[in-house]
Amino acid sequence: MSHPEDLLADYVGGTLDERERAAVDAHLPGCARCSAEVRQAEAARAALSELEDVPVPFGVTGPVLAEAGRRFERRRGVAWGRFQWAAGLAAAAAFVLVVALNVGGEDAQNAAAPERTTAVAGGTGAAGAEAATPGVIPFAGLERQTDVNYDEAGIRAVASEAAGAVVAAEDAPGTQAAFASTVQDSKERTSLARECVDQSGVRGPDDVLIRLIEAQFEGTPAFIGVYSEGPGAGQTPDHIVVFVIAKDDCSILSTASQRIPSG
Amino acid sequence: MPDPPARDEDLVRRYLSGDRAAFAALVERHERRVYNLALRMTGREEDARDATQDAFLTVLRKLSSFRGEAAFTTWLHRVTVNACYDLLRKRQRAPLLERGEDDLPALEPPPAPDHADASSLSMDVQRALMQVPEDFRAVMILHDVHDLRQEEVAAIVGVPIGTVKSRLHRGRIALARAMGIEQQGRFSEDPEGPPAPGGSPGGAPGASRSGERADAAGPSEGTVSP
Numbered sequence: 001m002s003h004p005e006d007l008l009a010d011y012v013g014g015t016l017d018e019r020e021r022a023a024v025d026a027h028l029p030g031c032a033r034c035s036a037e038v039r040q041a042e043a044a045r046a047a048l049s050e051l052e053d054v055p056v057p058f059g060v061t062g063p064v065l066a067e068a069g070r071r072f073e074r075r076r077g078v079a080w081g082r083f084q085w086a087a088g089l090a091a092a093a094a095f096v097l098v099v100a101l102n103v104g105g106e107d108a109q110n111a112a113a114p115e116r117t118t119a120v121a122g123g124t125g126a127a128g129a130e131a132a133t134p135g136v137i138p139f140a141g142l143e144r145q146t147d148v149n150y151d152e153a154g155i156r157a158v159a160s161e162a163a164g165a166v167v168a169a170e171d172a173p174g175t176q177a178a179f180a181s182t183v184q185d186s187k188e189r190t191s192l193a194r195e196c197v198d199q200s201g202v203r204g205p206d207d208v209l210i211r212l213i214e215a216q217f218e219g220t221p222a223f224i225g226v227y228s229e230g231p232g233a234g235q236t237p238d239h240i241v242v243f244v245i246a247k248d249d250c251s252i253l254s255t256a257s258q259r260i261p262s263g
Numbered sequence: 264m265p266d267p268p269a270r271d272e273d274l275v276r277r278y279l280s281g282d283r284a285a286f287a288a289l290v291e292r293h294e295r296r297v298y299n300l301a302l303r304m305t306g307r308e309e310d311a312r313d314a315t316q317d318a319f320l321t322v323l324r325k326l327s328s329f330r331g332e333a334a335f336t337t338w339l340h341r342v343t344v345n346a347c348y349d350l351l352r353k354r355q356r357a358p359l360l361e362r363g364e365d366d367l368p369a370l371e372p373p374p375a376p377d378h379a380d381a382s383s384l385s386m387d388v389q390r391a392l393m394q395v396p397e398d399f400r401a402v403m404i405l406h407d408v409h410d411l412r413q414e415e416v417a418a419i420v421g422v423p424i425g426t427v428k429s430r431l432h433r434g435r436i437a438l439a440r441a442m443g444i445e446q447q448g449r450f451s452e453d454p455e456g457p458p459a460p461g462g463s464p465g466g467a468p469g470a471s472r473s474g475e476r477a478d479a480a481g482p483s484e485g486t487v488s489p
Contacts, residue, residue, distance in 0.1 A: 005432070006429070008432050009428040009429070009432040010428065039444075040436045040439035040440065040444055041436055041439065043439050044438040044439040044444075047388045047442065048388065048408050048435075048438070049408075050388065051385050051388060051389070051408050052385065054299060054302065055295070056294050056295050056298040056315070057312065060294065060298060060315050061294050061315065064316055064319040064320055065286075065290060067323060068283070068287070068323055069283070071323065072283045199328065249325050249328050250328050251324050251328055
């Protein structure tokens with residue numbers, strides 16, 4: 001019989017059936033190599049079984065639980081942001097209005113840029129129809145900003161900018177938001193990114209995607225999804241929510257929200 | 264009668280639907296297992312702490328994409344083993360940058376474990392364990408120390424079950440050699456006689472054999488030399 005190498009682990013572990021065990025037992029007395037291996041493996045297994053668990057030192061998992069708490073608060077921050085909209089915070093509204101005026105001005109300048117029109121056409125087929133509704137920004141496609149590294153403040157700025165763009169779109173239905181000028185990616189890649197954001201489970205059923213950016217978030221490759229949320233069908237959206245999703249596993253890295261000031 | 268403890272998968276679901284305490288419950292339930300696996304894999308308390316934190320942070324980050332296709336514990340073990348691999352790689356790189364070329368030894372001596380409350384026997388075993396290549400060490404720790412079934416080990420490590428058996432056997436032999444256990448046969452009337460030192464074909468377990476599977480060749484390739 002040739003050396004029964006594939007049986008020796010289970011022979012030592014005592015999990016061979018009777019027939020296999022008998023075959024190894026018959027082989028060993030005539031084979032120095034296998035009997036030496038079995039003896040060594042038995043000694044090693046016995047030594048390993050002597051190893052005992054040690055208690056976890058104090059403080060090992062503390063930082064993990066702290067991080068879990070921070071993430072939890074961030075997720076809750078989105079819900080809190082929605083509440084804030086309902087309460088109506090005048091200060092936030094005033095701030096966003098300033099941003100809105102600025103972005104609105106840029107919009108007017110960029111409205112004539114021909115490459116942007118092309119980008120919209122390559123993005124979603126429904127763009128033209130959506131553009132006619134006041135306050136609705138048609139989604140143009142994935143924006144590639146892979147060399148841009150966002151942080152928390154950057155994400156909040158994205159939310160504010162989008163809120164401003166929605167206000168501008170209310171004033172001038174049919175115009176495209178300034179940020180769409182960076183759209184340059186394919187439909188396939190765009191749908192991959194959308195799937196990733198959807199898969200993360202963060203998107204609400206009524207959220208409408210208005211912007212999708214491929215960039216970095218604090219050094220991690222990420223998709224940034226910008227959604228408008230409306231009070232109901234056919235009405236002007238009242239809220240912007242931004243989700244930052246890790247590209248490698250579609251998990252949530254960060255969120256931001258911004259109320260859209262009315263009229 | 265008290266309720267049975269919640270399943271891991273239920274705790275994951277509860278955390279994702281807003282129950283903050285559910286994640287803490289998962290950590291509390293598994294931290295001892297994760298820490299001890301990391302301690303056996305890395306051989307150092309400091310590294311085991313880091314690997315444990317890295318593993319749980321990865322779990323936290325990826326929890327939303329965990330779909331329960333594998334058991335949570337299988338996934339957790341996999342994440343932990345990978346965290347250990349990453350740490351060991353970092354540790355191998357770091358000293359090279361700090362040392363001059365003159366004092367680079369040909370083979371790194373295994374680092375001594377520094378957990379104070381272990382017995383001298385387990386320190387010897389741990390020291391020997393660090394001389395066994397990582398892939399073999401992982402399989403041995405999961406199977407022989409943590410008592411996981413071979414099927415589970417295969418799922419954790421991501422190899423076929425035949426490879427698990429092979430790594431288990433070769434790893435045990437490498438460990439015995441690192442512990443200084445001689446390789447004489449247990450049958451005194453052995454017609455082939457004791458194997459020649461240095462390993463003639465078919466003799467020493469550490470010698471490479473042409474028939475051995477490529478993926479099982481690790482401990483034979485001079486990493487654990489007599």
